[in-house]
Amino acid sequence: MNENNIVWLRNANIYQGNSLILSDVNMEVRKGEMVYLIGKTGSGKSSLLKTLYGDLYLKEGEGHIAGFNLKDLTWKKVPLMRRNLGIIFQDFRLLSDRNVFSNLEFVLKAIGWTDKAKMKEKIESVLSKVGLRGKGFKMPHEMSGGEQQRVDIARALLNNPKLIIADEPTGNLDPETTDEIMQLLLTICKEYNTAMVMATHDYTILQKYPGRIVRIEQGKLVELTAAGYPG
Numbered sequence: 001m002n003e004n005n006i007v008w009l010r011n012a013n014i015y016q017g018n019s020l021i022l023s024d025v026n027m028e029v030r031k032g033e034m035v036y037l038i039g040k041t042g043s044g045k046s047s048l049l050k051t052l053y054g055d056l057y058l059k060e061g062e063g064h065i066a067g068f069n070l071k072d073l074t075w076k077k078v079p080l081m082r083r084n085l086g087i088i089f090q091d092f093r094l095l096s097d098r099n100v101f102s103n104l105e106f107v108l109k110a111i112g113w114t115d116k117a118k119m120k121e122k123i124e125s126v127l128s129k130v131g132l133r134g135k136g137f138k139m140p141h142e143m144s145g146g147e148q149q150r151v152d153i154a155r156a157l158l159n160n161p162k163l164i165i166a167d168e169p170t171g172n173l174d175p176e177t178t179d180e181i182m183q184l185l186l187t188i189c190k191e192y193n194t195a196m197v198m199a200t201h202d203y204t205i206l207q208k209y210p211g212r213i214v215r216i217e218q219g220k221l222v223e224l225t226a227a228g229y230p231g
């Protein structure tokens, strides 16, 4: 494994229960690199991403994520590893019973922050990064899908992540909002040299925003050249 790799998988077999979903996965992502993961519905994109953020245990093969060995990853260690990651979902997954500020404060408290003033400062800084300065009082249901996705990104940034794992982050958004969110994500990645692995169905994203493309085909990972993507 090279120290420039933030993701390194070797001969990994990925299971959901007893079903083998992906076999012999070899994957490397360098620091600061942008990688798209494509493949048909049900091909295993989410399963692969879940393995990267420790939601699925790696039973067979080897894997290192942000310096953590997936084979040594007990449930206790998963939160520690996730402190190095930003995870973004298609459906935002904000807590609906509290406002944006409290959503973000909840995460900071969960990772051990206690100083109120420092938490406020951090929350304001990530909210302004995503263009939502002063919007902490809003409830999730009072926001558009694009705004909720910005909150989701702000939440991911609380960790100063080395790697962002995004599972179809624009899947619920219209084309214009998709563009805004992609530009925001790429600006953030560039500014902090953050790597990103993004699952997507949206080929216009691949055309507009260059990155390395990896496709899942019949249970295997296939690396495509920049010009090799379909559509």
Ligand SMILES: Nc1ncnc2c1ncn2[C@@H]1O[C@H](COP(=O)(O)OP(=O)(O)OP(=O)(O)O)[C@@H](O)[C@H]1O
Residues within 6 Å of the ligand: 016, 017, 021, 039, 040, 041, 042, 043, 044, 045, 046, 047, 048
């Ligand atoms: N929790 C689970 N338990 C059992 N099987 C599952 C579970 N989650 C997913 N699967 C199965 O694993 C396979 C891969 O699913 P996965 O969600 O990883 O695909 P995907 O490529 O992300 O699909 P989509 O594009 O629709 O999100 C599918 O056959 C699915 O039915």
